[in-house]
Amino acid sequence: MENLLQDSGLLKTDSYIDGAWITSNTTFDVINPADGQTLVSVGNATDSDAKAAVKAADDAFASWSSLTSYDRADLLHKWHQLMMQHQDDLALILTLEQGKPLSEAKGEIAYGASFIQWFAQESIRVYGDTIPTQDRHKRVVVIKQPVGVVASITPWNFPNAMIARKAAAALAAGCTFVGLASGLTPLSALAMAELADRAGIPKGVFNILASDDAPSIGKVLTRDALVKKFTFTGSTRVGKILTEQCASTVKKVSMELGGNAPFIVFEDADIEQAVQGALASKYRNAGQTCICTNRIFVHQDIADTFTEKYVSAVTELKLGKGIDAGTNVGPMISAAAVSKTHDLVQQAVAQGAKLACGGNLSPLGESFYPPTVLTEVDNTMAVAQQELFAPVSPIIQFNNEAQVVAMANDTPYGLAAYFYSRDISRIWRVAEKLQFGMVGINDTAISNTAAPFGGMKQSGYGREGSKYGLDDYLDIKYLSFAL
Ligand SMILES: NC(=O)c1ccc[n+]([C@@H]2O[C@H](COP(=O)([O-])OP(=O)(O)OC[C@H]3O[C@@H](n4cnc5c(N)ncnc54)[C@H](O)[C@@H]3O)[C@@H](O)[C@H]2O)c1
Numbered sequence: 001m002e003n004l005l006q007d008s009g010l011l012k013t014d015s016y017i018d019g020a021w022i023t024s025n026t027t028f029d030v031i032n033p034a035d036g037q038t039l040v041s042v043g044n045a046t047d048s049d050a051k052a053a054v055k056a057a058d059d060a061f062a063s064w065s066s067l068t069s070y071d072r073a074d075l076l077h078k079w080h081q082l083m084m085q086h087q088d089d090l091a092l093i094l095t096l097e098q099g100k101p102l103s104e105a106k107g108e109i110a111y112g113a114s115f116i117q118w119f120a121q122e123s124i125r126v127y128g129d130t131i132p133t134q135d136r137h138k139r140v141v142v143i144k145q146p147v148g149v150v151a152s153i154t155p156w157n158f159p160n161a162m163i164a165r166k167a168a169a170a171l172a173a174g175c176t177f178v179g180l181a182s183g184l185t186p187l188s189a190l191a192m193a194e195l196a197d198r199a200g201i202p203k204g205v206f207n208i209l210a211s212d213d214a215p216s217i218g219k220v221l222t223r224d225a226l227v228k229k230f231t232f233t234g235s236t237r238v239g240k241i242l243t244e245q246c247a248s249t250v251k252k253v254s255m256e257l258g259g260n261a262p263f264i265v266f267e268d269a270d271i272e273q274a275v276q277g278a279l280a281s282k283y284r285n286a287g288q289t290c291i292c293t294n295r296i297f298v299h300q301d302i303a304d305t306f307t308e309k310y311v312s313a314v315t316e317l318k319l320g321k322g323i324d325a326g327t328n329v330g331p332m333i334s335a336a337a338v339s340k341t342h343d344l345v346q347q348a349v350a351q352g353a354k355l356a357c358g359g360n361l362s363p364l365g366e367s368f369y370p371p372t373v374l375t376e377v378d379n380t381m382a383v384a385q386q387e388l389f390a391p392v393s394p395i396i397q398f399n400n401e402a403q404v405v406a407m408a409n410d411t412p413y414g415l416a417a418y419f420y421s422r423d424i425s426r427i428w429r430v431a432e433k434l435q436f437g438m439v440g441i442n443d444t445a446i447s448n449t450a451a452p453f454g455g456m457k458q459s460g461y462g463r464e465g466s467k468y469g470l471d472d473y474l475d476i477k478y479l480s481f482a483l
């Protein structure tokens with residue numbers, strides 16, 4: 001695999017702890033979802049390695065947090081520059097281990113790097129307060145201080161950006177960081193560590209663990225008292241487990257969890273714009289993003305027109321390997337993911353849904369599933385209630401605003417929602433009533449470093465990116481002076 005890279009030094013296969021690439025007694029294989037072949041074998045970090053990483057981060061905290069925010073920003077800017085300088089190699093590594101089209105992988109590298117740049121800039125704007133008191137002999141001042149060691153566990157679907165979105169804020173705030181990458185996609189995280197090393201980020205400040213035993217490593221990271229903040233991105237199911245595990249040491253916790261995004265097309269929408277928006281939101285990363293459209297609600301008056309245009313556009317999407325030019329939709333992460341998806345599609349058809357396109361197993365390989373559209377779906381079906389994380393569009397008809405808002409909100413999730421309308425009164429009414437942390441209005445390209453990314457309900461809590469993104473990594477302290 002290294003011979004495919006311009007800089008073979010970016011292919012790292014061991015965990016990075018305290019500025020060193022550690023050796024492991026056992027390894028696990030990283031599989032290319034496009035062909036099921038082993039890319040490389042990676043050293044399997046152990047619980048002891050996780051404890052060592054936490055200790056290294058704790059040892060490094062005093063010196064890292066004592067740097068000025070300008071000093072930290074300089075190092076983060078250098079890291080950002082190196083990420084962009086090596087964007088092509090990082091994207092190729094990402095596509096090979098995760099499957100997304102190369103163009104999307106390049107976009108993810110730029111998106112991940114933008115968080116490093118953003119928080120380098122934000123770090124020099126961590127302000128406190130002076131508070132007027134009723135006592136002339138008293139002064140009250142508020143200061144903000146980094147919480148300490150941050151531990152993180154992240155998913156396979158954005159193996160660069162989900163780590164960058166956390167680590168950049170943590171380091172900018174003056175914290176030190178231990179990240180466990182997904183065992184399915186560790187290579188992107190290890191390449192980030194290589195570039196952090198090259199940027200001159202001191203040893204112990206940024207540590208990356210690779211392991212195929214996340215539950216075991218997770219118990220260390222959630223229960224070690226030296227870890228003061230735990231941040232997770234992944235499924236709601238696992239988020240609940242980890243939140244419970246963090247309770248034993250009362251850590252600060254942030255959770256970026258699952259989603260079930262409604263996409264509503266009102267009768268006054270620009271239908272062509274809605275078709276393009278749904279296409280982009282649904283089939284990005286083969287539908288494997290937390291903010292992908294999960295249910296498409298179309299007003300009955302325009303349902304036939306929208307569906308005809310949408311199905312026509314979906315059938316134009318090219319299914320293929322991520323490294324192949326022209327691929328719009330790559331493989332899913334595994335054959336198991338395809339099997340789960342196909343079962344949901346078949347179950348929906350058995351319950352009365354109609355297959356407008358796709359819905360068959362692909363000759364390209366066991367991890368490929370064709371872009372699929374189901375019509376005459378009911379909001380109570382599993383294909384509408386579950387987070388699909390797949391290239392499948394369930395279309396549900398509605399006949400009035402109150403009904404569709406109720407259906408859209410009828411989910412334990414509350415991450416992203418989208419709707420298309422040109423009625424400004426309706427836009428405000430619906431935007432305020434939708435119970436989701438992020439709402440796209442005639443827009444589905446909502447991921448934005450400057451905006452506070454996060455959810456409500458069982459999609460989690462905490463915000464990543466934006467001017468709010470440092471808050472989760474800072475303690476607020478006030479000083480009361482008697483003069
Ligand atoms: N809200 C967001 O920002 C966001 C972003 C990306 C993905 N996600 C969500 O992530 C999910 C898909 O990713 P996934 O399949 O990797 O999710 P997952 O929850 O199965 O795994 C996430 C990470 O947790 C690890 N893990 C699994 N079980 C664990 C345990 N018991 N203890 C410790 N670690 C454990 C995994 O190895 C992986 O690294 C979807 O639900 C998606 O919506 C959310």
Ligand SMILES: O=C[C@H](O)CS(=O)(=O)O
Binds near residue numbers: 157447
């Ligand atoms: O999968 C979830 C990611 O957070 C989506 S995005 O990378 O923020 O667009």
